[in-house]
Amino acid sequence: MDKLLITGGSPLQGEVRISGSKNAALPILASTLLTETPTLIKNVPHLRDVTTMVGLLGHMGVEVTIDDRLNVQVDTSSIHSYSAPYDLVKTMRASVLVLGPLLARFGHADVSLPGGCAIGSRPVNLHIQGLRQMGAEINVENGYIHARAKRLQGTVLYLDLVTVTGTENLMMAAALAEGTTVLENAAKEPEVVDLAHCLNSMGAKIQGAGTDTIEIQGVEHLHGTEYVVLPDRIETGTYLVAAAMTGGQVRVKQADPASLDAVLAKLRETGAQIQIGADWIELNMAGRRPTAVDIYTAPHPAFPTDMQAQFCALNAVAQGTGTVTETVFENRFMHIQELQRLGADIRLEGNTAICTGVEQLFGAPVMATDLRASASLVLAALVAKGDTLVDRIYHLDRGYECMEEKLMQLGCEVRRVP
Numbered sequence: 001m002d003k004l005l006i007t008g009g010s011p012l013q014g015e016v017r018i019s020g021s022k023n024a025a026l027p028i029l030a031s032t033l034l035t036e037t038p039t040l041i042k043n044v045p046h047l048r049d050v051t052t053m054v055g056l057l058g059h060m061g062v063e064v065t066i067d068d069r070l071n072v073q074v075d076t077s078s079i080h081s082y083s084a085p086y087d088l089v090k091t092m093r094a095s096v097l098v099l100g101p102l103l104a105r106f107g108h109a110d111v112s113l114p115g116g117c118a119i120g121s122r123p124v125n126l127h128i129q130g131l132r133q134m135g136a137e138i139n140v141e142n143g144y145i146h147a148r149a150k151r152l153q154g155t156v157l158y159l160d161l162v163t164v165t166g167t168e169n170l171m172m173a174a175a176l177a178e179g180t181t182v183l184e185n186a187a188k189e190p191e192v193v194d195l196a197h198c199l200n201s202m203g204a205k206i207q208g209a210g211t212d213t214i215e216i217q218g219v220e221h222l223h224g225t226e227y228v229v230l231p232d233r234i235e236t237g238t239y240l241v242a243a244a245m246t247g248g249q250v251r252v253k254q255a256d257p258a259s260l261d262a263v264l265a266k267l268r269e270t271g272a273q274i275q276i277g278a279d280w281i282e283l284n285m286a287g288r289r290p291t292a293v294d295i296y297t298a299p300h301p302a303f304p305t306d307m308q309a310q311f312c313a314l315n316a317v318a319q320g321t322g323t324v325t326e327t328v329f330e331n332r333f334m335h336i337q338e339l340q341r342l343g344a345d346i347r348l349e350g351n352t353a354i355c356t357g358v359e360q361l362f363g364a365p366v367m368a369t370d371l372r373a374s375a376s377l378v379l380a381a382l383v384a385k386g387d388t389l390v391d392r393i394y395h396l397d398r399g400y401e402c403m404e405e406k407l408m409q410l411g412c413e414v415r416r417v418p
C-alpha cells in the first residue's frame, strides 16, 4: 500500500495546472450511454475513480478508447450488458450514475446498491424514488437495484434533499423520457451545470441547470458530441489552501475562478491576497500566517463540504480560533483525530470542530480515511516540522491527479514510498 513521505517547512512557490473535474467527468462519462453515435470527452482527469468508471462501461461492452492526451472516446453501439456489478460499484459509489442513462436508453438496469463509505451512509433513495415517479419498475433486493421501464414519463419531481448525483441521475433519465420533467430543489453545483451543457450538446433540451428548478424536455434520440470537462474546483481550492497555509505564492492555471466564490471569499478572510484572471487564480500569503476562519458547509453556492477538511488543516495552524460546521454528511470529521496526531488543537462538538491554531505542527505517521481527509493530512504535513508519513493514499489517488508531482513542482519535499 503506497504512502507519501512529506518533509514540511517549504512555502509553496510557482504555478500548477488544474485537471478536469472528477465530479463532472464521472456523470459525463455515464451520460455517454445515452448517445447512439460516438462521443469524445476531453480534459478527463487521470484518476482511479475515472479508471473505475471506464472499466464499468467496458464491462457492459461499451467501447472506450483513451488517447495519450487523456481524451476519452466512447462508442456504445456494442453494449451487451446493462449491469453494474457490486465488485465495481463497491470501489466507487458514483457508479450509481449509470442507472438513469441505462434505464432511459435501454429500459433495463441492474445496478449494485453503492455501499456506504467513511463519510456517511449515503443512501440513494431519492434517485430511486424519482425514477419510480417517472414510471420505472424498481425492485431493490440482494443488494441490487433492478430497474425496468418501457419508456420513462416526464413529471414534476420534488427532491426532499439537495442531492448532486440524484439531480444528475434524474436529469439524464429525463433527457430521453416522454414529455417534460421538472426537477424542483435541484442541486446547483457547477458539475451539474457542466453535465447539462454536455447533454444539450448531445441534443437534449435542458433549461435552468444551476438554479433550484431544472426543466428537461424529453427527446427521442441523443447523438454523440465532443465535450471538454470543466476544471476541478476542489483541486483548485486544495492547492490554494496549501499556498495559504505554507505562507507561499501560487498561481493555479486552467482553473475556473467562477466555480469557487465561497472558497475564495474564505481564503481572503484568512488574509490571503488573491488575484483572478479568466482561467487562473493567484494567491499570495508570502511570509504571513493565516487568520482562523469559521466555516459552515452547505450545498452550492454555499461553502462546499469537499473543502471542509482542507480548512480544518488551515485553521490548525492559523492565528486564533475557527469553527468548522459540517451540515451535508453525518461523519466527515475522520481527519480530526489524525490532525491531532500532528499536534493540532481541535475538539469536536456534535457536527462542529473547534480549531485553535498552534504555532507548529510536528510530523508523525498518519492514515488517510477518505478522499478529502487525505488531502487535509497532506496539507498539514506540508507545514509540520520534520517528516510525516501519510498511509493509505489510494484515497488520494481517487481524486487528485499526480499530486506528488504537482507539489514537487511547487517546491515541496514529497515522495511516494511503497
Ligand code: EPZ
Pocket (backbone or CB within 6 Å): 022, 023, 026, 094, 120, 121, 122, 123, 124, 125, 126, 127, 128, 161, 162, 163, 164, 165, 166, 305, 306, 328, 329, 330, 371, 372, 399
Ligand atoms: C456528490 O456526492 C459528490 N460526488 C461528493 O464528492 C460531494 O461531497 C457531494 O456531492 C456533496 O456535494 C460526486 O459528485 C461523484 P449528495 P453525492 O447526494 O451526490 C443525502 C468527493 O469528495 N442523500 O449531494 O453522493 C446524502 O446522504 C465526493 O469528491 C440522501 O439521503 O452527495 C448526503 O447527506 C465526496 N438520499 C446529502 O444527501 C439520496 O438519495 C448530500 O448527498 C441522496 C443523497
